[in-house]
Amino acid sequence: MRPPAAVVEDYLKTIYQHTEWQPDDITPSQLAARLGLAPSTVTEMVKKLAAARLVTHKRYGSISLTPEGHAQAIAVVRRHRLIETWLVTEMGYTWDAVHDEAEILEHAISDRLLDAIDDRLGRPDRDPHGDPIPDAAGQTSRERFTLLSDAAAGHEGTVLRISDRDPELLRHLESRGIDVGTTLRVSAQHPLVVSVAGDSIDLTDDAGASIWVTA
Numbered sequence: 001m002r003p004p005a006a007v008v009e010d011y012l013k014t015i016y017q018h019t020e021w022q023p024d025d026i027t028p029s030q031l032a033a034r035l036g037l038a039p040s041t042v043t044e045m046v047k048k049l050a051a052a053r054l055v056t057h058k059r060y061g062s063i064s065l066t067p068e069g070h071a072q073a074i075a076v077v078r079r080h081r082l083i084e085t086w087l088v089t090e091m092g093y094t095w096d097a098v099h100d101e102a103e104i105l106e107h108a109i110s111d112r113l114l115d116a117i118d119d120r121l122g123r124p125d126r127d128p129h130g131d132p133i134p135d136a137a138g139q140t141s142r143e144r145f146t147l148l149s150d151a152a153a154g155h156e157g158t159v160l161r162i163s164d165r166d167p168e169l170l171r172h173l174e175s176r177g178i179d180v181g182t183t184l185r186v187s188a189q190h191p192l193v194v195s196v197a198g199d200s201i202d203l204t205d206d207a208g209a210s211i212w213v214t215a
Helices: 004-018 028-035 039-051 067-091 099-105 111-120 167-175
Strands: 055-057 063-065 145-147 156-162 183-188 192-196 199-203 211-214
Touching: 004 028, 004 039, 004 063, 004 067, 028 039, 039 055, 063 067, 067 099, 067 111, 145 156
Parallel strands: none
Antiparallel strands: 055 063, 145 211, 156 183, 156 211, 183 192, 192 199
């Protein structure tokens, strides 16, 4: 059984991440799907989080973080992303293999070790998947972006972020030369075709919904 504090952190982190790259607050059903839990379980936990003043939630409505909930979410997001970056940079992990390890370690390491990792890595501001790493004050920055599936034919941009939820997709994209920092041009939508360094690449709808590029 996971410690109660870790469970709370998982909820807050998931709520925070939902609105990082799109504007709509998360719904209870979306939260349950993201966490892989029964809706009834999520409903009870959201009530506890609301009672602790970590989230606000109206019945049948969406869920949002309070300032205190946001601060706690930022802290765990910072730990997770620094750990992912450390595992890739220092420990030889590939970018498709770090998420699950970071899910465990983010609840265990001390602030002192986290600061040492941050210093060792040179205070990075992005993790291996392009997600911004909050600094010690909880601040982040990002460029203007658009989801690849929303980009019109002819749009050219740099890949800012690739979702880490599907390791197989990460491996496929890497095999086709698509990574954070890659410049690509949208040749067509439906089906999605992009051009990378002169090569034409067919991508699935799932890939288009998992890649963010500069606007």
